[in-house]
Amino acid sequence: MSQRIPVKELTDSFRGRAVGALADDQLRTNFRIAMDSLMQKRADAFPDEEEREGLRELGNHIKARALSRLPDLLEQLETRLTANGVKVHWAETTEEANRIVHSIIEAKQGSQVVKGKSMVSEEMEMNDYLADRNIECLESDMGEYIVQLDGEKPSHIIMPAIHKNRFQVSKLFHDKLGVDETEDVNELIQIGRRTLRQKFLEADVGVSGVNFAIAETGTLLLVENEGNGRMSTTAPPVHIAVTGIEKVVENLRDVVPLLSLLTRSALGQPITTYVNMISGPRKADELDGPEEVHLVLLDNGRSGAFADAQLRQTLNCIRCGACMNHCPVYARVGGHTYGEVYPGPIGKIITPHMVGLHKVPDHPSASSLCGACGEVCPVKIPIPEMLQRLRQENVKSPAEQPKVKDGGAKYSRKERAIWRFWASLNTSPVFYRLFLWGATRFGKLAPKNVGPWTENHSAPVPARRSLHDLAKAHLNQGDQR
Amino acid sequence: MSARSNILNKLRAGLAGTTPRPDDFNEGLVTRPWQYAPEDRIARLRSLMEAVHTEIHQLTTEEWPARVQELLESRGLKNVLYAPGTEHGKQLAEHWQRAEPRPELLVYDRPIEEWKEELFWQVDASVTGTVGGIAATGSLVLWPDRHDPRLMSLLPPLHIALLKASEVEDNLYGMMQKQNWSAGLPTNLLLVSGPSKTADIEQVLAYGAHGPKELVVLILEDA
Known part of the structure; x- marks a missing residue:
């Protein structure tokens, strides 16, 4: 242990955590293998360059059009959803969003919550908030379940447990669930299936994220491969969806190209196993599905990014993770080094708006500006350009009135x-x-x-x-x- | 001031003096690369779905109930959940009456609350309809309603889905237009493109994560 640098300093900064991550051979091997494979899968999923570029351009235009009418579309979404029987809530901060979620659960006297994969709920640290109020909030995505069981945070937005190998998962299941150790990935997944199925059965409330919210029809669209998203949104008597205000698109047809871009960029799949489109709670004559559906729309700094025409492009993001898969920095230091919910290039440009540059002063500069992230982004966010802009905002003097939350954090x-x-x-x-x-x-x-x-x-x-x-x-x- | 008005006001202030972007949606980009000759559609759907461990049978409308029986018996399953209120459900019930196969026919005819535990743990298989298939991505379109409830295609480890060969479209956009989805969606519209799976451990593909471990599609040719 070094006498010179206090441990706290090591783990409290990007720089300090990076030093630790770079020295961790297992971590680097796990990430290298995963990132190489994800890059190859994406490349294979877009064999035709012309088709890919046309689709990216269209994806960019759809998101830009939605953002250019964002307040109107949010109101339209609310109107349609309300007409369909969904209750819509608005939250400026994560604290407000947590309070809303908690009050819905409390009204039902719920004590058990199962969660489909939702990055917004990670932003809210919903699990901890509810745990403090004696409500169990269990992750049900296999990867999320693994990291929750180990008291960790996801290290990748699509592959939360990518930093772990099968032996580490086996040991974890053995220690926490009391099952025999096994090196068979199938068996490990079956252990997760059995444990979580009982939880789906018992849960009072299911929580999910949203991939696209469609204003035209009042529909929440979710993509997934496991079926835990469908479970969380169908089996418990109450479903609460939480999402950022930037997820709304104008028309149902707009999701066709976005869906294709999302699944091919993220996993190289032509489509995910399930595309789940929810337009309301159980109807009077239906036999299953939640009796109540709620949508919580969260701002948490997004309107701050929205206020600036250049930085607004950050909100194009459809959370595919391709930028991190292709990032030479991310591949080497891993997701936890970023210390925040969203790692990698997208994390570097979205996190400052959420938590302020004081908290993540190294984010804009932890990049070689190689440009790979911008090249693969399915909705063409010019990420390197955003990073340069944030670098400028990061060193502005108070007199220069920085435009980003806690801008001037590195002003000297x-x-x-x-x-x-x-x-x-x-x-x-x-x-x-x-x-x-x-x-x-x-x-x-x-x-x-x-x-x-x-x-x-x-x-x-x-x-x-x-x-x-x-x-x-x-x-x-x-x-x- | 409410959170709602604060958020909307901030967003409106950010847009002050701007005009909405035009709608330049180009449907050619989502249709042209994904068009197939009628005789190739089923082959495309088959190859994509089989690539993700879906079992596919092509047969006539008369044959399928017997095939369901075979599928269940060959796996040694003890029951199958069906939808009595549907056309296909009636057909299956008739066959069951006639042939009296061993697996028990279970009816989904009461609210989930009344038999949740049983449905979660005791049901081996289910038979549901679809409203079509999509060749481009190898997907089934499920339109659950009171007769064909949502959990039927999710909880049983074996899901058998019926797909009419004549209802396979080239691509998602075409399907949406043909069935006029934007005019009215059900509570839960689903695209299903294989059995449940995950690659969350070391990116190793494992089937049967939370939903069906097996998906069998019976493609029905008009006799």
Whole structure:
């Protein structure tokens, strides 16, 4: 254990966690294998470049059109859903959303909740909120169930337990469920099936996310492969869907290209096993399905991103995870290094709006700007451009009125002064020549410690002759010949 | 101020001075790459569904109840859930009366609350109808109603679905248009493209996660 760096600092920052993750061979192997396979699957699912690019363009236009009418579409969605018998709730903060969910459960005197996969409920930390109020909230997606059982958070938005291998899962099931250890993935899944089926049977309330909310028909569309989403939304007497306000699309037909983009980009599948379209609670003569359906629409910083025409594009996201699968940083440090609900490139551009840049000051700069994320994004979010914008917002002074929550988190007067000095140096010929004269003669006096750079590199020492000088000499030689 | 008006006001302020983007939906992009000759449609659907462990039989409208019996008996299953209020349910009941097969015919005729535990643990198989199939993605379209309830296609480990060969469309967009979905959707419309599965552990594919472990599609040719 290092004496120099306190442990807290190591795990409380992106940089500190990255150091730990990079040294974890098992973690890196698990991620490398998974990311390579997901990239290959996506590539195979889009064999025709022209078709792919046409579809991405269309996906972008559909989302941009929906966002250009967002408040109207949200109202239309509410009207249609209400007419269908669904109760719509609005929440500005995760605290409000949790309170709404809790009050619905309380009204039913519920004590057991099963949850289909929902990233918004992760944003809300709904499990903890309900647990504090003596309500069990169990994850039912196999991956989510595994990470919940181990007291962890998902490390990937589509593959929550991707950081674990079968042996780690086997050990976990053995320790927590008292079953025999097995290396057979099928058997592990069957253990999960049996355990969770009893929970689906007992649950008072089912919670789910939403992939697309369709304003035209008042429909909540969910995609999944396991059937736990259908279970959570069909078996318990009450269904509560939670979603971000950006998930609404105008028409039913708009989901056709978006669905294709989503499942092919995420998993390389032409479609998921189940596409579940819910338009209301159980009708009087129907024999199953929940008697109550609720939708909680959550803002949590989204309207802040929406206020700026450039940053608004962040809300195009359909949560496929392709950007993280293709990210060289994510593949190496894994999802937990980001320390927040949404990891990877999309996490870097959406999280600052939710939690503020003070909490995630390294997010915009934890990127090589290689551009892979933007190239694969199915709805063409220019993620590298967003990262650059956030870098600017991150260092704005209070006087420059940053546009992002806690903008200016990395503003430093010293750094600003150094840059101002550097700029004036490079824009004034007299000053520049004077500096050059000094630098080439007194290079040995250059600082030996230049921050993080010198942690892994030797300090730069100015050359004895400047490039200008060398070039001049070279040209003069040529003249003489 | 309510959360609702706060959110809507903020969004409206963000849009001040802008006009909505035009609707430039290009249906060619979602139909043209996904068109098939009528004789290829079923083959496409078959190959995609079989690739994800779906068992498919093509047979005539008269033959299928006997095939259901065979499927159950060959697996040694003790019962099958059916929908008595549907055309296909009646056909199945007639066969059962005539042939008196061993597996018991169970009726879904009361609200789930009255027999939840039994449905969750005791039912081996189910037979449901579909309202069509989609060749492009290898999907079935299920339109559950009071006769063909939602949980029928989800809880039993074996799901047998009936699909009329004449109701297979090229793609999702075409299906939506043909059946005019936007005019009115049921409580729960479903696309089902295989048995339940997961790849959440090491990306190893495992079937029977939470829903049916097996999906059998009986494609009915008009006799």
